[in-house]
Amino acid sequence: MSVEVVTPVPTRGRGTRIAVTAGALGTALVAVSVVSLGLGQYALAPTEVLGVLLQAGGIDTAWAPDAPTAAGVVLDIRLPRIALGILVGAALAVSGVLMQAIFGNPLADAAVVGVSSGAALGAAASLTFGLTLFGLWTTPGFAFVGGLVAVFSVYLVSRSGGRTEVVTLLLTGIAVNAIAGAGLAFLTFAGTTSTREQIVFWQLGSLNGALWQNIALVAPLVLVGVAASVLVAKRLDLFALGERTARHLGLRVEALRILVIVLVALLVCAAVAFAGIIAFVGLVIPHLMRMAIGPAHLPLVITSALGGATLIAVADLIARTAVPLADLPIGMITSLVGGPFFLWLLVRTRRRAGGWG
Template sequence: MTRPAPGGSRTGAPLDIDPELAGARSLRSGALAVTLLVALIALALISAGSGQLHVPPLEVFGSIMHRLGLDIGPMPGHANGESALWNIRFPRVAMALVIGAALAAAGLLMQAIFGNPLAEPGVVGVSGGAALGASATIVFGWAFLGEWTVAVTAFVGGLAATLIVYAMSRANGRTEVITLVLTGIAVNAVTGAGLAFLTFLGDTAAREQIVFWQLGSLNGSRWQQFGIVLPLVLVGLVVAFVVAKQLDLLSLGEKSARHLGVNVEGLRILVILVVALLVGASVAFAGIIAFVGLVIPHLMRMIIGPAHLPLLVVSTLGGAVLLLGADLVARTAVPLADLPIGMLTSLVGGPFFFWLLRRTRRSSGGWG
C-alpha cells in the first residue's frame, strides 16, 4: 500500500515510498527520457536541414559524422550545404537546445522552492531586469564591450533584479515565499515602467530593436555565443542535479525539511542564484522567451510524478525539444521571414497556463 510521506508534496502527488510504485515510476521516467532524446535527435536533424536551402536529414547526419572523422552517410549535395549547416544552422540548433533546457530547469527549480506549479522564472525579476539592461544599452548606444554589450548588460540586469528581490524580501535572517513573490511583482512593475520610459526615449530603430528583443529570437546565433552560454548553463544544471534530493525533502514542507537536516534558507538562496544564472544566460542572447519554464516542468510532473532528479532529466530534454520545435516553426512558417520565437511559446503557454489555473482552482476548492 502506498504511504505518503508526512505533509505530502506541495508541487505534485505525495512522495511515494511503495517499492512497486517507485519502480513503475522509474520505468516510466526512463521510457520518457529515451523518447524525448530520440525526438530531440530527430528534430535537430530536421531543423538543421530546413530553410531556404533544404538539406535532407541523412545528409545532415552524414555531415556531422564526417566532421567526427567517420565515413558514414552522404555529404550535402549542394555546394553551399556544408557552409550553411556549420555556420548558420548548427549554431542556432545548439543554442535552442541549451536555452530550452536552461529555461525548463529554471522553471522546475522555481516551482520547487515556491511549492507551486504556477511559479515561473519571471517571478524573481530575472526577465524584467534583463529587458531593462538590454533596452538601456540599445537606447543609449552603449558599446563598451562591442557586439557583446547588449548580452552582458542583459545578464547583469537580470542578476541585479534577482538580488534586489531577494534582499528586499529577506527579514530576520529568513525569506518568506509570499514576501518574495510580492517583492518580485513590485520589482517587475518598476522594470516595466523603466522599459516603457526607455521605449519612449528611443528613436524608431531603437524601439523596433527593443520590441524584437522582448519577443525573443535565435536569429543570428553563432558558435561564439554558444561557447559563452554553454558553460554557464552547465554550471547551473550541475548545481540543480546536486540539490535535487534536497528539493524532494523541501516538498514535504519547510518544518519537515529542517528536521531532516536541510538548510532551507541556504537552499533557497542557492536555487534563486542558479535560476538567475540559467535565465540570465539564456535571455542575454535570445531575448525573453516565455512559458517554457512553466509548461514543461508541470507537464513532465503530470507524467512521471514529483521526484526531482528524474523530473529534472526529462524537463531539460522536454525544454530542448519544445524550443527547438518552436524555432523550427519560427523559421519555416512564413517564407522569407523569421517569426519571434517568444510569440510562439506564448501561444502554446498562454492557453496551457489558463487550463492549469482552472485545474488548480478546482482541485483546491477555490483560492480563498
C-alpha cells in the same frame, strides 16, 4: 533500541517510466534537430544533413552534397541556431523546476514573475549605454544582475509567515513586469536605431542571428547552472515536507533557497541575453514532466532539461518554416501554447485551494 531509517527509492515501474520518458525526449530532440537542419529555404534531405555533419567531423561520405553552400547553411546558420535553442530551452525549463520548488507554488515561472523581464532590462541597459566593463561578458553580466534583482524582489514581497502567497506572487510578478517594461520603453526611446532593434528582439524572443561565439558564452553558464541544479535536486525534495520539517532534518533552508535563486538568475540571464524573452517554457515543461514521472526533483530536472530543449527546437522549426520568407518570434509561439496552459493551471490551483480568499 535503535530505529533504522529507510530512504524511499523509486519503484521499478517508476524507474522504467523515467527512463522511457528521458529516452523518448532525447530521441525526439535528435530527430527534430536533424529535420530542422534540413528544412528551410535551402532544403536538404536527412542523408545530406548527416553527410555534411560527418564531413565536418573528418569522415568522407558520399551523402554530403557537392555544393559548398550546403555546408555553410548547415554548419554556420542552422546548427548554431539549433544549439542555442537547446541551451535556452534547457535553461528555462530547469529554472522553472527550481522556482516551483523553492516557492512551493506551481505558478512560479521566470517569465510570469518578471525574472525574464528583469534580465532583459539589464541586458538592454548595457547596450544602450555602451557598457564594456567585462568585455563579451558585459551583456550576460548585466542580464544576471537584472534577473537577480527581479527574483529577490519577488521572493521578499511574496513571502509571508514562512510560505508563498499565490495572489501576492502573481501581483508581484505583474508589478515587476510593469517596471521592467517601463524601463525597456525608456531605453528604446533613449537608444540608437541599432539598440532599439535589439530591445524589440528581446521582447519578442528569437534565435535569429545565433552565432558560435554567443554559444561559447551561453554554454558554460547553462552547463554550470544545470549541473548545480542536479546536485541540489534531492535536497529540494525536502521542501515538499514543509520548511519546519526540512529544518529538523538538517536542511539549511534559507541558504539553499538563496543558492537556488542565484541559479535561477544564472540560467535565465544566459537565455535572455542572447534569445530574448521566451515565456512559459519554465511553466509548461516542469508540469508535463511532473505528470509523466512524478515529483522527485532529480529526474524532474533531467527530463525537464530535455523537454525544454525539445520544445524550443520544435518552436524554432515552426518559426522558420510556418510562413515563407519570414521568421516568426519564438516567444509568440510558446505563448500561444503556454497562455492557455497557464489559465488552466490557475483555475485548477484555485479549485484545489478552495478559492484565493
